[in-house]
Amino acid sequence: MPRQQQSAARPVRRRSYDQFCATARALDAVGDRWTLLIVRELLAGPRRYTDLHADLPGVSTDVLASRLRDMEQNGLAVRRRLPPPGAASVYELTGRGRGLMPVLAALAEWGAPELAERRPTDAVRAHWFALPLLRALDGLSHAGTVEVRLDEGRFHVRAGDVESGSPVYGDGPAVRADVCIALDAEVCLELAHGGLSLAEAVGGGRVEVSGEGPLATELRGG
Known part of the structure; x- marks a missing residue:
């Protein structure tokens, strides 16, 4: 049998650190380049492949498709078909995939000091600021949807208790915001x-709060 055919018949072995260690097992699933950034995008809710590709500048179509397949195999994401009139396929996180949210939040907090200066080659999307901002909103006594307005665009986050399985943030304006902040x-x-x-930040006039209701009042310091 030709060597090429022998190679084709050989089963593909998934890459692994082969270490009986929880950290190593976690990195087996999410340690590849781009995987955690795909999780970041899917924390905003179901996304089409084309939307993911647009918001992950620099990733090739082949690599994105490969990472999404790996995430499905590892139980981190699923692909489903939207009902009419949408009739498009979307990817969304499973419960196990959503469990990576604290990991992403911790990485965002750890990496924030590295953003002191924006490089000329840096791409930016407004919703990439959502996870870092959630830390500042943690501990509010009132829950609600906060629309955030930056020069780079708008996104919205859920402050307070978030229903299990619900997105913690979303790209673009909120359908119904309890309060809006501009910064x-x-x-x-x-x-x-x-x-x-x-x-x-609010007291110093560096964050503008608009809206009525208990969440807006709390953010104003009332």
Whole structure:
């Protein structure tokens, strides 16, 4: 049998660190380049392949397709067909995939100081600031949807208790926001790494709060 045919018949072995260690097992599933950034995108809810590709500048179509297949095999994501009139396929996280949210939040907090200067080659999307900002909103006594307005665009986050399985943030304006806040990326990053509290930012006029209701009142310090 030709060598090429022998190679084709050989089963593909999944890459593994082959270590009986929880960290190694976790990295077996999410340690490949781009996987955690795909999780970041899917934390906003179901996304089409084309939307994922648009919001992951730099990833090739082959690599994105490969990572999504791996995530399905590892039980992190599923692909499903939307009912009419949508009739499109979307990817969404499983419960196990959503369990990576604290991991992404911790990485965002750890990496925030590295964003002191934006490089000329850096791409940016407004919703990439969602996970860092969630840290500043943690601990609010009132729950609700917060629409965030940056120069880079808009996104929305869910403050307070989030129903199990619900997205913790979303791209674009909220369908129905309980409060809107306007700030710039610099303030958002200061909030992310703890150099500034939300109360200090609002009190100093660096965050503008608009809206009525208990959540808006709390954010204003009332």
